[in-house]
Amino acid sequence: MSKEIVTIAIDAMGGENSPQKTIEGLSIFLQKNKNQNDFFFNLYGDEEKISKELDKQSIKSKNLKIYHTKSIVSDEESPITAVKNSKDSSMWHTINSQIIHNSDISISAGNTGVLFVISRMILKTMKQINKPALAGLWPNKSGTNVVLDLGANIECNENNLVDFAEMGSALYKSLFQDKKPKVSILNIGSEEIKGTETIKKAHSLLKEIAKKGDFEFNGYIEGNKIPDGSSNVIVTDGFTGNVALKTAEGTAKFLTDTLKNIVSENIISKLLISFSYFSLKKFKAKLDPRKFNGAIFLGLNGPVVKSHGSTDSLGFYHAIDLCYKIIKGNLMKEIKVNLSHLDEK
Amino acid sequence: MSKEIVTIAIDAMGGENSPQKTIEGLSIFLQKNKNQNDFFFNLYGDEEKISKELDKQSIKSKNLKIYHTKSIVSDEESPITAVKNSKDSSMWHTINSQIIHNSDISISAGNTGVLFVISRMILKTMKQINKPALAGLWPNKSGTNVVLDLGANIECNENNLVDFAEMGSALYKSLFQDKKPKVSILNIGSEEIKGTETIKKAHSLLKEIAKKGDFEFNGYIEGNKIPDGSSNVIVTDGFTGNVALKTAEGTAKFLTDTLKNIVSENIISKLLISFSYFSLKKFKAKLDPRKFNGAIFLGLNGPVVKSHGSTDSLGFYHAIDLCYKIIKGNLMKEIKVNLSHLDEK
Numbered sequence: 001m002s003k004e005i006v007t008i009a010i011d012a013m014g015g016e017n018s019p020q021k022t023i024e025g026l027s028i029f030l031q032k033n034k035n036q037n038d039f040f041f042n043l044y045g046d047e048e049k050i051s052k053e054l055d056k057q058s059i060k061s062k063n064l065k066i067y068h069t070k071s072i073v074s075d076e077e078s079p080i081t082a083v084k085n086s087k088d089s090s091m092w093h094t095i096n097s098q099i100i101h102n103s104d105i106s107i108s109a110g111n112t113g114v115l116f117v118i119s120r121m122i123l124k125t126m127k128q129i130n131k132p133a134l135a136g137l138w139p140n141k142s143g144t145n146v147v148l149d150l151g152a153n154i155e156c157n158e159n160n161l162v163d164f165a166e167m168g169s170a171l172y173k174s175l176f177q178d179k180k181p182k183v184s185i186l187n188i189g190s191e192e193i194k195g196t197e198t199i200k201k202a203h204s205l206l207k208e209i210a211k212k213g214d215f216e217f218n219g220y221i222e223g224n225k226i227p228d229g230s231s232n233v234i235v236t237d238g239f240t241g242n243v244a245l246k247t248a249e250g251t252a253k254f255l256t257d258t259l260k261n262i263v264s265e266n267i268i269s270k271l272l273i274s275f276s277y278f279s280l281k282k283f284k285a286k287l288d289p290r291k292f293n294g295a296i297f298l299g300l301n302g303p304v305v306k307s308h309g310s311t312d313s314l315g316f317y318h319a320i321d322l323c324y325k326i327i328k329g330n331l332m333k334e335i336k337v338n339l340s341h342l343d344e345k
Numbered sequence: 346m347s348k349e350i351v352t353i354a355i356d357a358m359g360g361e362n363s364p365q366k367t368i369e370g371l372s373i374f375l376q377k378n379k380n381q382n383d384f385f386f387n388l389y390g391d392e393e394k395i396s397k398e399l400d401k402q403s404i405k406s407k408n409l410k411i412y413h414t415k416s417i418v419s420d421e422e423s424p425i426t427a428v429k430n431s432k433d434s435s436m437w438h439t440i441n442s443q444i445i446h447n448s449d450i451s452i453s454a455g456n457t458g459v460l461f462v463i464s465r466m467i468l469k470t471m472k473q474i475n476k477p478a479l480a481g482l483w484p485n486k487s488g489t490n491v492v493l494d495l496g497a498n499i500e501c502n503e504n505n506l507v508d509f510a511e512m513g514s515a516l517y518k519s520l521f522q523d524k525k526p527k528v529s530i531l532n533i534g535s536e537e538i539k540g541t542e543t544i545k546k547a548h549s550l551l552k553e554i555a556k557k558g559d560f561e562f563n564g565y566i567e568g569n570k571i572p573d574g575s576s577n578v579i580v581t582d583g584f585t586g587n588v589a590l591k592t593a594e595g596t597a598k599f600l601t602d603t604l605k606n607i608v609s610e611n612i613i614s615k616l617l618i619s620f621s622y623f624s625l626k627k628f629k630a631k632l633d634p635r636k637f638n639g640a641i642f643l644g645l646n647g648p649v650v651k652s653h654g655s656t657d658s659l660g661f662y663h664a665i666d667l668c669y670k671i672i673k674g675n676l677m678k679e680i681k682v683n684l685s686h687l688d689e690k
Contacts, residue, residue: 227596246569248596254485254573
């Protein structure tokens with residue numbers, strides 16, 4: 001049974017080129033879902049600017065409401081002083097929307113560190129969870145992986161990794177209606193003796209916990225196997241996850257740039273390649289990072305989606321769509337089910 | 346002043362498809378350096394098989410000698426029992442060659458774990474170094490990076506990271522005759538406050554040590570910046586380095602496979618792409634992993650190069666060439682110079 005009306009709180013001001021980008025992203029969502037009526041948007045930011053963008057996009061939807069806010073969290077704002085400085089900001093109100101305006105989920109393309117601190121402060125960490133985590137979606141041969149933590153916690157113990165497995169598999173279930181995702185721990189070898197003590201302990205804990213049926217435990221996975229699609233949920237500490245994510249991004253960019261440069265070195269190959277336009281367009285479309293935009297803070301009493309600050313309107317649309325899908329898929333309920341064995345503790 | 350005669354000990358039996366691969370690799374080296382006379386090879390393995398391969402390649406070089414050995418270290422051999430089981434092996438004798446046959450460097454495509462244990466046992470760790478490290482070469486926009494550690498030490502303290510910086514920059518100098526390589530620490534952000542305590546301590550140590558002039562310290566680098574060529578030497582613990590390396594490999598393979606599949610989906614694009622053959626060949630050649638084959642164990646009283654077990658003869662040639670270059674570039678002397686400030690301790 002999925003949620004009847006999904007209410008999404010949008011920080012209309014966060015990230016580069018906002019509110020133009022955020023409202024254009026919303027416009028794409030409304031276009032693509034024009035036959036649906038199961039969503040509502042609470043928009044936070046400068047009312048005048050937002051209204052202007054809504055007019056530009058000819059958005060006349062009844063399924064949205066603007067809440068005027070006075071300030072914007074800058075990219076330079078430190079997480080340490082953010083709580084004091086940001087109470088009037090669009091970001092703060094977007095998160096607080098889950099408390100006072102019945103939003104199911106909040107989304108922002110603003111300052112990540114500040115978003116994390118504010119979210120934690122307002123929504124509070126779930127009582128069963130010690131450390132909330134940042135989960136991301138990675139493309140693979142056969143679809144999409146969930147990888148977490150991507151940088152919220154640079155040091156993690158075995159219990160944190162187990163929590164990540166439970167939350168990550170709940171996220172995967174809500175997104176893909178898969179009853180039993182395959183979970184692996186990122187490691188430097190596939191044998192049981194490999195890895196740090198923390199990883200080995202997490203391995204034996206997950207082997208046990210998998211028996212209650214929330215997910216299938218696949219053991220260890222190495223970095224080169226992430227894209228082969230054999231695991232749906234890949235668990236790691238935030239330091240390793242962040243390095244892996246950025247290294248993958250850098251490698252992908254390096255390869256495509258190199259290909260582009262070589263092709264444009266001579267006019268004949270440039271011409272011939274341009275005839276293969278549709279193939280290359282398909283290639284680009286398949287791996288378009290905008291499709292995988294949106295990282296999810298898990299472990300708070302309400303989900304928060306972080307869009308890349310530098311993405312464009314299409315990227316922001318994908319992050320809105322992600323919000324919609326995980327609420328339709330009952331993310332919070334799935335997390336609670338997965339963590340229910342901890343309630344007695 | 347570079348070394349007059351470079352003597353390289355080759356484990357002719359290690360890795361898939363050896364000794365055919367190793368001897369073919371040697372043959373490529375001899376072809377490419379036929380006007381040089383500044384090298385000598387000590388070959389270890391089954392004399393009959395090696396001689397047969399040398400005949401097949403019509404190698405009549407006087408600059409080599411075969412030493413017959415009785416056994417081969419299998420890929421399944423555990424590092425724990427290896428010392429007991431491998432004393433007759435081609436791998437053991439290849440390493441021991443630096444002690445008894447005046448070899449400057451040893452190379453093997455065999456079992457990595459065993460190679461590491463044997464090398465450490467025979468060559469011993471340098472007195473200034475606490476943990477030897479495995480360094481690799483990564484392609485980047487403008488050339489090649491050195492990255493270490495790639496998996497020898499899963500947990501490292503700040504002093505280990507400093508040692509890696511000294512050894513990595515010595516390696517870079519020996520390879521590229523660059524007097525002052527740029528060194529960075531792999532981290533999840535570029536601000537000084539980011540990262541683990543160990544990383545922050547290494548940051549302030551390296552800032553100080555860089556003043557003596559062995560290298561320039563560039564601070565932190567994130568995974569996505571590795572390929573941009575702004576740093577020559579990238580320092581990290583073996584767990585993170587191994588994950589980053591494998592994630593980069595996996596991403597590269599995923600991208601090229603996806604491109605290949607899309608292109609071959611329809612006959613027209615296949616045809617058009619095949620006309621762009623030279624461009625794509627150039628692309629492939631530029632990023633050919635065989636060119637970057639060969640990881641270097643640093644921190645022992647003699648260098649050891651590990652070739653990929655599954656590479657082919659061209660890949661093995663590149664690893665032999667790497668051995669030749671780093672000895673010509675006086676690797677061990679460069680390391681000693683970089684570590685000389687530790688001698689008084």
